[in-house]
Amino acid sequence: MQAGEIDWFEQPEFELTQFFARNRNIRVEALDPAGSNGFLRLNHLHPPFDDKRVRQAVLLATRQEDFLIADYGTDPAFRRTGTGVFTPGTPMANDAGLEWMREPQSLDRAKALLSEAGRASAPMRLLGATDISSIAARGPVAADLMQKLGFEVDFAQSDWGTLLQRRNSREPLEKGGWSAFFSGFTAYDFADPATHPLLRGNGTDGYLGWPNIPQLESLREQWFDAADEAGRKAIARDIQRVALEEVCYVPTGTGLPRTALRADLLDRVAGIPIFWNLRRG
Numbered sequence: 446m447q448a449g450e451i452d453w454f455e456q457p458e459f460e461l462t463q464f465f466a467r468n469r470n471i472r473v474e475a476l477d478p479a480g481s482n483g484f485l486r487l488n489h490l491h492p493p494f495d496d497k498r499v500r501q502a503v504l505l506a507t508r509q510e511d512f513l514i515a516d517y518g519t520d521p522a523f524r525r526t527g528t529g530v531f532t533p534g535t536p537m538a539n540d541a542g543l544e545w546m547r548e549p550q551s552l553d554r555a556k557a558l559l560s561e562a563g564r565a566s567a568p569m570r571l572l573g574a575t576d577i578s579s580i581a582a583r584g585p586v587a588a589d590l591m592q593k594l595g596f597e598v599d600f601a602q603s604d605w606g607t608l609l610q611r612r613n614s615r616e617p618l619e620k621g622g623w624s625a626f627f628s629g630f631t632a633y634d635f636a637d638p639a640t641h642p643l644l645r646g647n648g649t650d651g652y653l654g655w656p657n658i659p660q661l662e663s664l665r666e667q668w669f670d671a672a673d674e675a676g677r678k679a680i681a682r683d684i685q686r687v688a689l690e691e692v693c694y695v696p697t698g699t700g701l702p703r704t705a706l707r708a709d710l711l712d713r714v715a716g717i718p719i720f721w722n723l724r725r726g
Contacts, residue, residue: 446471446705453706455718458578459518462703469708476704477716479632480525482532483512483697484643485587487625489656491617493567493596494624500692502555502562504545506594509698512627515582517700525699530644530685532632533699536674541682542689546696555594568597569624572612574605579702580628587627612653626653627697631717637677638665638684643694658691 446454447468456476457465465471487494487503494500513524527546531538559565571591573584588600601623603611608626616622635641645651645665646658664684671677688694706713711726 449707452710453704453718455704456579456702457705459516459582459703462705463518465705471705472708472710473703473705475523475701475715476718477632478701479532479534479716480699480701481629481631482528482635482699483516483583483627483629485625485627485695485697486643486652486654487692487694488623488654490615490649491622491624493562493564493569496562496564497691498558498562499564499567500695501545501690502558502594503590504689504692504695505558506550506552506555506590507546507695507697508550509546509696511586511590512583512697513700515586516579517702523701523703528696528699530635530641530688530693530696531637531681532635535632535636537637537678537681539678539682539685542686545689552593559594566595566597568599568618570599570601570618570622572608572623572626573600573602574608575602576604580605583627583697587625591625615649615655632699638668638681644684644688646691646693654694656691656693658687658693661687661691661693 446465462473466473487500489495509526509528513526517523525533527543529538529543569591571588574580584602588598591598612623612626614622618624633640638644642652646656646661648657649655661684664680664687668677668680668684671680709726711724712722714722
C-alpha cells in the first residue's frame with residue numbers, strides 16, 4: 446500500500462490505519478458510515494446460559510465501550526455505544542429496555558444473579574478466532590468479562606473456518622459444545638426484524654445459539670402485519686424490550702470499520718466493498 450503496489454485495503458487493522466493516515470497518497474475513511482454491529486451470542490440450549498438470569502448477568506456486566514475500543518481504537522468518531530438490537534440511526538432504533546445497559550454496569554448485581562441461579566463459578570467455553578483482526582481484538586475483552594463474572598472460562602481460539610464448524614454443534618460442553626461466541630453484522634442486517642438474523646425466538650430452527658422465545662416470534666409476526674410505519678415502530682420497541690429482557694444476544698456496540706485506498710480513487714460507493722462507480726481522478 447505504501448509503495449503504491451495495491452490501490453485498496455478493505456479493512457486494515459486499527460494500528461495500520463494510523464500509519465496510513467500519515468501518507469498523503471492514501472485516504473483512510475469509514476468503510477460504511479452506517480457502521481457494523483458487534484454481538485456476543487450465548488448458547489441457550491445448555492448450562493450456564495440456558496438460565497435467563499445468567500444471560501442477564503452477562504448483559505448487566507457488559508461495557509460496549511470496552512469491545513469497541515479494542516476493535517476500533519480510542520477515536521470516538523469511529524464508535525457508538527448505547528446500541529440496542531437495531532442499528533442506531535435506522536427507523537426501528539429505540540431506547541426500550543436499554544436500562545439493562547445503562548452506565549454504570551453492575552458487576553455486583555450480575556454476580557448476585559449468578560448466585561441466585563446457582564451458576565457462580567460455572568464452566569463455560571468461549572469461541573474466538575485468531576485470523577480475523579476485528580474478532581481477535583475482541584476475544585480478550587470477552588474472556589476477561591467472563592472471568593470477572595466468575596465463570597471457569599475455556600477460551601477456545603482457532604482460525605475462523607474451524608470456529609464456523611465448531612459453533613454448529615448443539616452438544617453440551619463435555620461433548621465438545623460451546624457456550625458463547627462473538628462476531629458482527631452490517632448495519633443493514635440489524636435495521637429491522639425482517640433482516641435481523643439474531644432477533645428470532647424459534648429455537649433450533651433459528652440462528653446459532655437457538656433461543657426459544659415465543660413472545661419474540663409473535664411480535665415479529667405482528668411487525669410484518671402492522672398497517673403503517675408508526676405501528677411498526679411501536680412493535681419494534683416491544684421487540685427490543687423482550688429481546689433484551691430474555692437476552693436473545695448481547696449487543697457490543699456499533700463501530701465504523703476503516704478502509705484505506707489510494708487518494709486518487711474517487712466516487713467509492715459506501716458500504717461493503719464493491720467496484721461500482723470507482724474511478725481514478
